[in-house]
Amino acid sequence: MPDADRHPLLSTLPPNHAQTRRALWMLLALAVAMAATVPAATLPVPGSGPFVPAYATALLVSDLLTAVLLYALTAVQRSRAVLALAAGYLFCGLTVLPWALTFPGAFSATGLLDVGLQGTATIAATRRLGFPVFALAYALLDDDGPGIADIGRAILGSVLATIAVVAGTTAFAVWDDDWLPRFMIDRQHTTPLWDLVPGLAALLSVVGALLVWRRRRSVLGLWVVIALAAWFVESVLLGFVSAGRLSVGWWAGRLYGLLSASVVLAALLSETMALYGRLVRSIAAERRSREARLTTMEALSASIAHEVNQPLASMVASASAGLRWLDRSRPDLEETRTALRRIVDDGHRAGRVVTGVRTAFRKGSRDRETVDLNALVHEALGQCSAELRVNRIEVRTELDPALAPVTGNPAQLQQVLCNLIANAVDAMDAVTHGPRILRLRTEAPEGGGAVVVVEDTGVGLDPVHQDRLFEPFFTTKPHGMGLGLLICRSIVEAHGGRLSMAGRLPQGAVCRILLPPG
Structure with missing residues (x-):
């Protein structure tokens, strides 16, 4: 009947094997008890x-x-x-x-x-x-x-x-x-x-x-x-x-x-x-699922703001530079064109970031293609070149020329590298004495696939916070949102890979991205 389909009631639920087995044991116990009672059944109980x-x-x-x-x-x-x-x-x-x-x-x-x-x-x-x-x-x-x-x-x-x-x-x-x-x-x-x-x-x-x-x-x-x-x-x-x-x-x-x-x-x-x-x-x-969905929505909206902030800041800087070139007594049109090109590039970059973040929260693998990680590292460094120059950071690359390509979404993987580079820049910004070195290297592990390692000589990782690095909204930055590493890990895991971070001696941090073979 209709109600039986809507309510898990005792009068409608079929018995499982354990319940049926208990009932059969009770029937057997009744029979044994009855047989045991018969010899003394006629005795009076005064x-x-x-x-x-x-x-x-x-x-x-x-x-x-x-x-x-x-x-x-x-x-x-x-x-x-x-x-x-x-x-x-x-x-x-x-x-x-x-x-x-x-x-x-x-x-x-x-x-x-x-x-x-x-x-x-x-x-x-x-x-x-x-x-x-x-x-x-x-x-x-x-x-x-x-x-x-x-x-x-x-x-x-x-x-x-x-x-x-x-x-x-x-x-x-x-x-x-x-x-x-x-x-x-x-x-x-x-x-x-x-x-x-x-x-x-x-x-x-x-x-x-x-x-x-x-x-x-x-x-x-x-x-x-x-x-x-x-x-x-x-x-x-x-x-x-x-x-x-x-x-x-x-x-x-x-x-x-x-x-x-x-x-x-x-x-x-x-x-x-x-x-x-x-x-x-x-x-x-259900409550946990609802809270998880709300957290995901909050994380998605906050992550879009977080990721778009960088290209927007670059666009503002390029626009300001272009205005200064135009305000000269003899405007420098070539420098202005360069600034405008950077604005266009950053606008496209912001669009790719939004698309990448949205895709990162979907299930499945869409827009996947063969990716050359060595070329992707160069592109990510080019995207972050202005920040690297301003902060006077020396960049060293050790790219394995025999690295096999992987299958993935290039925009998302580039977003991961840009995030990790930006984190390294922020970590080295507090270093007043000592070198500021950003090292990126690629290598082929024994089991196949590819590894990208991002090292810095920044302030390093506090062991107290080691287990919370990938928690949503956890950050050690004064103005951070606590979503960058969460997004990076989500993207890497969506590609079947693994993202890990550890301290580096004598100072700094090491981030390791392992991706499966294509």
């Missing part, structure tokens, strides 16, 4: 009458809690089948009250309601046959169509109808003993007529269990089968094995009845908590 109220209280609490949980499940799923099962547990729970109040020896010698000989047995017979009948209704009701339209009214009607049936049965049982079936010979022993009740209850339990197993292959249905099996064992012990009330077989059957009442409750509680745990984990995962 003085055990006062324990009946405690047993009835446990049964009442278990049945009513199960009914409440099943009604809550019905409110979500709007299932007629689950509604019938909830009414069954409510019926069993409510009939415990008059049964315990009329049971001889529980509260008084003749019971608090002081009914005749047949009253307690009549209530017990009604309860004995009632649960498997409700379980059969659970198995047979069809939930393939639309759910219950007015679920609140349906649940209220079910509760009131069940209360009315229990009240009517109780009134009939206590009104006049002469009208009741002759189930009891005396306070302890039953008539042959009583044997029909547990026999019919056992038959209904078997039929109900088979139908539930066949038609309702769900977690809830699995535990209803266990409950019906326990009900079957209880019926057999009470009707055919025990020696009447308060014998070993009678008490064993009652304990199986308590198990029958508790197994669905335990399943509902445990599976509900498991579902709740999965829901909490799912919500937490």
